[in-house]
Amino acid sequence: MDLSLSVNGESQTHDIEPRTLLVHYLREQCGLTGTNVGCDTSSCGACTVHLDGRAVKSCTMLALQAEGCEVTTIEGLAAPNGTLHPMQEAFRAHHGLQCGFCTPGMVMAAVSLLDESPNPTETDVRHGLEGNLCRCTGYHNIIQAVLAVSRESS
Amino acid sequence: MASLHGQRVVRQEDRALLTRGGTYVADVADPLLDGAAHVTFVRSTMAHARITGIDVEGVRTAPGVVGVFTAADLGLGFAPMAVPVLPPAMARPWLAGEVVRFVGEPIVVILTERRDQGEDAAEQAIIDYEPLPVVAHPEDARNDEVLLFPDHGSNTAAVFGDEGDASEFADCEVVVRERLVNQRVAVAPLEVRSTAAAVGADGRLNVWMSTQAPQSARHAITRAFGWELDSVRLIAPDVGGGFGAKIGPYPEEMLVAWLVRHLGRPLRWLETRSENMVAMGHGRGQIQHITIGGGRDGVVLAYRLDILQDSGAYPSMGAFLPYMTRVMAAGVYAIPNVACHATSVVTNTMTTVAYRGAGRPEATAAIERAMDLFAAEIGMSPAEVRRRNLIDVASFPHTTPTGAVYDIGDYRRALDLVLDAAGYDELLAEQASRRASGAVRQIGIGLALYVEITAGPTAGKESARVEIRPDGRAMVFTGTSPHGQGHETSWAMIASDVLGIGLDDIEVIHGDTDLVPRGMGTMGSRSLQLGGSAVLEASEQVLDLARRVAAELLGVGVDDVVLDHDAGVFRQAHDAVGGASVSWQQVAVAAAGEGGSLAAGADFQASTPTYPFGAHVAVVELDSETGLVTLDRFIAVDDAGRVLNPLIAEGQRHGGIAQGAAQALCEEMVYDDDANPLTTTFADYTFISACELPSFELVAMETPTPVNPLGAKGVGESGTIGSTPAVQNAVVDALSPWGVRHLDMPATPQRVWRAIAAGHDLSSRQGT
Ligand code: FES
Numbered sequence: 044m045d046l047s048l049s050v051n052g053e054s055q056t057h058d059i060e061p062r063t064l065l066v067h068y069l070r071e072q073c074g075l076t077g078t079n080v081g082c083d084t085s086s087c088g089a090c091t092v093h094l095d096g097r098a099v100k101s102c103t104m105l106a107l108q109a110e111g112c113e114v115t116t117i118e119g120l121a122a123p124n125g126t127l128h129p130m131q132e133a134f135r136a137h138h139g140l141q142c143g144f145c146t147p148g149m150v151m152a153a154v155s156l157l158d159e160s161p162n163p164t165e166t167d168v169r170h171g172l173e174g175n176l177c178r179c180t181g182y183h184n185i186i187q188a189v190l191a192v193s194r195e196s197s
Numbered sequence: 198m199a200s201l202h203g204q205r206v207v208r209q210e211d212r213a214l215l216t217r218g219g220t221y222v223a224d225v226a227d228p229l230l231d232g233a234a235h236v237t238f239v240r241s242t243m244a245h246a247r248i249t250g251i252d253v254e255g256v257r258t259a260p261g262v263v264g265v266f267t268a269a270d271l272g273l274g275f276a277p278m279a280v281p282v283l284p285p286a287m288a289r290p291w292l293a294g295e296v297v298r299f300v301g302e303p304i305v306v307i308l309t310e311r312r313d314q315g316e317d318a319a320e321q322a323i324i325d326y327e328p329l330p331v332v333a334h335p336e337d338a339r340n341d342e343v344l345l346f347p348d349h350g351s352n353t354a355a356v357f358g359d360e361g362d363a364s365e366f367a368d369c370e371v372v373v374r375e376r377l378v379n380q381r382v383a384v385a386p387l388e389v390r391s392t393a394a395a396v397g398a399d400g401r402l403n404v405w406m407s408t409q410a411p412q413s414a415r416h417a418i419t420r421a422f423g424w425e426l427d428s429v430r431l432i433a434p435d436v437g438g439g440f441g442a443k444i445g446p447y448p449e450e451m452l453v454a455w456l457v458r459h460l461g462r463p464l465r466w467l468e469t470r471s472e473n474m475v476a477m478g479h480g481r482g483q484i485q486h487i488t489i490g491g492g493r494d495g496v497v498l499a500y501r502l503d504i505l506q507d508s509g510a511y512p513s514m515g516a517f518l519p520y521m522t523r524v525m526a527a528g529v530y531a532i533p534n535v536a537c538h539a540t541s542v543v544t545n546t547m548t549t550v551a552y553r554g555a556g557r558p559e560a561t562a563a564i565e566r567a568m569d570l571f572a573a574e575i576g577m578s579p580a581e582v583r584r585r586n587l588i589d590v591a592s593f594p595h596t597t598p599t600g601a602v603y604d605i606g607d608y609r610r611a612l613d614l615v616l617d618a619a620g621y622d623e624l625l626a627e628q629a630s631r632r633a634s635g636a637v638r639q640i641g642i643g644l645a646l647y648v649e650i651t652a653g654p655t656a657g658k659e660s661a662r663v664e665i666r667p668d669g670r671a672m673v674f675t676g677t678s679p680h681g682q683g684h685e686t687s688w689a690m691i692a693s694d695v696l697g698i699g700l701d702d703i704e705v706i707h708g709d710t711d712l713v714p715r716g717m718g719t720m721g722s723r724s725l726q727l728g729g730s731a732v733l734e735a736s737e738q739v740l741d742l743a744r745r746v747a748a749e750l751l752g753v754g755v756d757d758v759v760l761d762h763d764a765g766v767f768r769q770a771h772d773a774v775g776g777a778s779v780s781w782q783q784v785a786v787a788a789a790g791e792g793g794s795l796a797a798g799a800d801f802q803a804s805t806p807t808y809p810f811g812a813h814v815a816v817v818e819l820d821s822e823t824g825l826v827t828l829d830r831f832i833a834v835d836d837a838g839r840v841l842n843p844l845i846a847e848g849q850r851h852g853g854i855a856q857g858a859a860q861a862l863c864e865e866m867v868y869d870d871d872a873n874p875l876t877t878t879f880a881d882y883t884f885i886s887a888c889e890l891p892s893f894e895l896v897a898m899e900t901p902t903p904v905n906p907l908g909a910k911g912v913g914e915s916g917t918i919g920s921t922p923a924v925q926n927a928v929v930d931a932l933s934p935w936g937v938r939h940l941d942m943p944a945t946p947q948r949v950w951r952a953i954a955a956g957h958d959l960s961s962r963q964g965t
Pocket residue numbers: 079080081082083084085086087088089090091100101102103
């Protein structure tokens with residue numbers, strides 16, 4: 044079936060298998076492998092992208108459900124000139140990533156979290172990121188990074 | 198240029214990871230892999246059964262299928278033992294053909310054009326089983342009623358230490374015994390296992406594998422199939438976490454290489470998380486019996502640890518880990534009499550392997566629980582009992598009764614620092630007032646001290662090569678294999694400090710056996726102390742070579758040449774800035790012109806392992822009505838010697854603490870009594886998340902080790918080793934008003950609530 048949508052600001056049209064998940068579409072058809080798959084039960088959040096500006100787990104929806112939508116992945120987050128998004132910058136400054144596997148999803152979830160709630164408490168951030176698992180960092184520096192972005196932008 | 202040692206340098210590797218994501222095996226887009234077929238395994242649904250039939254006709258005709266293989270088709274026999282001393286009769290077949298011994302054991306390999314076709318085709322495989330009696334628990338394995346490997350004659354895979362006798366406790370006023378379960382956990386790196394392979398234009402096999410040790414994987418594969426070492430190039434691209442479970446290649450991964458060699462077609466294998474949960478090695482899995490004895494003055498005289506290690510179905514690294522537990526059994530204490538005996542048995546579950554700490558967390562968990570039990574028995578505070586038994590700062594190097602030689606430490610200082618940072622007295626006061634008021638929410642304070650062994654068990658070795666390119670840039674080739682530990686940054690810092698070349702002009706190369714043929718990889722908290730020391734030595738050698746070339750260029754004697762670190766140029770000693778100088782680029786070009794190259798390799802050989810130590814305090818809040826335990830605070834002193842990059846070292850501590858707390862609070866890989874795995878997805882397995890953890894309060898302490906020139910010990914596993922018993926002790930402490938002296942991990946609300954309920958029963962019975 045035909046699918047048309049915008050991915051990182053570029054319009055895309057592909058003929059896809061109807062059962063293709065959004066994450067597989069992004070990785071395989073669009074070649075955007077920054078978005079990862081960490082589980083098969085919608086539990087880990089490694090696949091988090093933005094759909095019309097809001098975080099979604101891209102393993103949890105069919106690509107066809109994104110028809111006509113705007114999808115943003117980690118590859119589309121920095122400015123076109125390469126300037127990092129403040130969340131990317133904060134993850135780097137605070138060492139919020141180690142192996143990097145959870146990172147694209149974690150960053151996308153964190154950006155969406157602050158969009159929805161610009162001045163969260165630490166507890167808010169921890170609960171807001173509950174659906175994004177990380178095995179490496181113990182979350183400590185991720186939380187610091189998100190709180191730092193929130194502070195800087197307020 | 199000021200020394201970078203000790204600076205919080207942000208990581209070089211992050212930009213790529215943050216903007217396009219890492220390149221994990223599933224992301225590798227090498228042209229050699231164009232048109233790769235996908236590998237799918239049909240796995241056993243039975244824990245122990247004889248295979249009476251394998252019907253793959255329906256698989257062959259399924260859409261997209263290009264190959265189907267059973268054990269009979271392979272004709273390969275058995276995979277090599279990961280640990281050579283384990284009984285050969287317990288070897289794992291490449292594919293199960295006659296008997297399956299755990300749920301998840303591969304039986305059939307299917308190759309398909311697309312990955313989803315593999316999943317569909319696997320549904321068409323019909324395996325007939327004749328069930329065999331199941332050994333689900335190590336305690337059942339030990340009685341040898343049902344044998345997993347009748348040819349071996351018993352379920353015992355390995356034995357460590359000697360049985361000893363009880364006489365060591367004869368002089369003790371007080372003796373306490375307990376059975377402790379150090380439960381099986383899933384390693385659960387966020388990236389599952391994945392391997393891709395293809396034959397290159399030169400006829401060699403290229404293998405991309407998500408591994409912690411690419412050079413060893415190459416050896417393992419070529420040895421297993423009788424191939425020349427040079428016939429395989431092994432590449433570990435970005436690796437999404439390992440934690441010990443990606444040290445050795447698994448049969449599935451090696452089989453991918455074999456199939457490509459035999460079919461000539463490139464292949465990709467990427468398991469699902471559900472497969473990973475049942476078929477990648479698990480961690481821990483010890484049943485421990487502790488006996489601790491001493492006087493009412495708090496002095497411990499004897500300690501005994503008896504271990505029953507669950508090795509899983511086919512013994513591997515897990516069967517060997519009690520060796521490490523035994524080495525570290527005595528912990529930070531000067532106990533005159535310490536004995537440890539361990540038996541590793543096979544069960545019808547997935548194999549156990551190394552998991553963050555690998556045998557040492559089990560040792561610390563046992564002795565730190567034992568100390569609390571002893572303290573409770575004699576009515577002394579856990580901090581005071583520990584203090585009375587610590588190894589004295591003046592007695593290093595210290596040899597323990599189980600043969601470890603601790604290099605250097607100051608355990609009393611670690612204890613003082615952590616109690617001070619925690620505000621221990623205030624916490625005790627707060628606890629007392631809540632207990633007095635009978636508050637629903639009680640607090641528990643848990644203390645644990647640890648010492649562990651890194652870069653062990655024997656003296657370790659690692660290699661590095663440093664090369665200056667004609668453009669003046671430095672290349673650092675390392676035999677370590679980072680997968681989150683930040684070696685690209687840390688090794689560049691070490692080289693930069695020696696060479697005066699900026700971080701941006703240093704490239705660190707790892708994980709490709711064509712570029713780095715020798716190396717041991719990254720595990721056991723070995724990398725900085727061994728790999729980093731090798732980088733330091735190789736850099737120093739390159740500097741020596743460069744000074745010689747610079748001397749010629751400057752027309753002065755070698756001894757008159759100095760490196761101006763700030764400017765990154767060579768000058769004549771005592772020459773003013775602005776005088777004659779030559780750059781790294783000039784030196785490199787000159788060296789190349791003479792037909793030489795500006796490069797040096799070093800093998801750093803340590804004389805002994807190192808022994809990091811620390812003290813952790815956990816504060817939990819217990820909701821006594823629901824049994825919910827919340828980790829409120831975590832305070833950690835971790836002394837890993839001299840710290841190279843505090844930002845990275847702290848990150849290692851954070852991650853370790855979280856994984857240890859996870860084992861204490863919520864994580865357990867559960868098999869039922871028929872050895873069916875119950876926690877096979879991230880929906881069932883309670884992987885710790887951000888909202889179950891607090892921010893951690895880290896306290897710095899640095900006691901440099903004399904064992905290596907960096908003064909560094911390993912820090913990757915310390916957090917896990919200390920935090921597991923600290924959190925568990927806190928939970929038990931919170932439950933002590935209900936008469937609880939011990940509660941096994943994980944402290945799930947159900948288990949905690951039951952302990953409270955049992956305590957209520959107890960007090961009501963006592964009241965009547
Ligand atoms: S891959 Fe989507 S939630 Fe895990």
